[in-house]
Amino acid sequence: MDALFPTPHPHHFSYWELERYFADIDLLVVGSGIVGLTTAIYCKQREPGLRVTVVERGVLPSGASTKNAGFACFGSLGELLADSRQQPMDAVFQRAEDRLQGLVMLRSLLGDEAIGYDACGGYELFTNEQEELFEASMALLKVANERFGTFTGFRETYLPDHEASGRFGLKGANHMILNRGEGAIDTGRMMQSLISKARETGIEVMTGIGISSLEDLGQSVDVMLDSGHSLRVKRVHVATNGFARQLLPELDVSPARAQVLITSPIEGLKLKGTFHLEEGFYYFRNVGNRVLLGGGRNLDIVGETTAEAGLSRQIQVKLDDLLATMILPDTHHVVAHRWSGVMGVGGTKDPIICHLSARISCAVRMGGMGVALGTLVGKRSAEMILG
Helix, strand or coil: CCCCCCCCCCCCCCHHHHHHHHCCCCEEEECCCHHHHHHHHHHHHHCCCCCEEEEECCCCCCCCCCCCCCEECCCCHHHHHHHCCCCCHHHHHHHHHHHHHHHHHHHHHHCHHHHCCECCCEEEEECHHHHHHHHHHHHHHHHHHHHHHHHHCCCCCEEECCCHHHHCCCCCCCEEEEECCCEECCHHHHHHHHHHHHHHCCCEEEECCCEEEEEECCCCEEEEECCCCEEEECCEEECCHHHHHHHCCCCCCEEEEEEEEEECCCCCCCCCCEEEECCCCEEEEECCCCEEEEECHHHCCCCCCCCCCCCCHHHHHHHHHHHHHHHCCCCCCCEEEEEEEEEEECCCCCCEEEECCCCEEEEECCCCCHHHHHHHHHHHHHHHHHC
């Protein structure tokens, strides 16, 4: 074809598509995870007349929102102690309170049934090699109970439970501390409910649309799509978490891959609750009489600082070993499925919620706690965007 009739691009939009789907967008949210969808919902609830569109590069949310382990958690004592090596304890407690508030908001926004919420409690396990960490956690217990009691409704949110290991059939867990304020969710049901809520609110949610660059033009934002198209919208909010640096390289946020496996159903499985080990780097739970187990990023921090989906032999071998020796000792089991998701981490675990220009903003770096923080971050994002 000559210059007058160029070869059609395979992803060229029609006139009708451009008019009905992409014209006059007041707010374009990039990323359809928990933060992106809740930001869109809160903006639309506050100003119903806004045209709000959420776009997602993948067929499903590409990061961790649909790939997480379904923990409604806000912090084991061992994890809080580990965080205090980077920040003052008061800041660590404040972030945990934000996680608690975010979980309350998520449950309020969608309802417990819609997210499959189970107030099953969360247990932190300590092995023989972690006696020092257990003692330090016990020393923190009273202060933590005083701090979180108002939020959880429990006089004692954290309780040592020395009999739990035997009840659950675990081996090698010398001590356990129960967090009565934690629970579990059905990740898939939660995300389906969140997408349905967004659409019911009048928000357009479109998948398979990647963004390659953004430019604030003063009165609008030029949005360059991976397909080569350019769109003009009034405002853009980036909520891509672990993928943020692909679009906003100046931000202090890096991808952190998390690997997960799940077994086939196991008859008579004793596990009940959610479980953490080694400052939260390992975690497991019962999902329909299957064991879901994830973690191990601490074995290869550099190698797991990647946005690439995939599994590593080193980490999968470690997960298999934990499954066989601690979680299901002497119990026949079959690993049915393995996958990975991408979180956003940085110098601290505090989220980044800010304006990057007059018309471009972001909310990223959930620090592995997107389920807990996401709804609160979405609400704060909406308040920042709308002023």
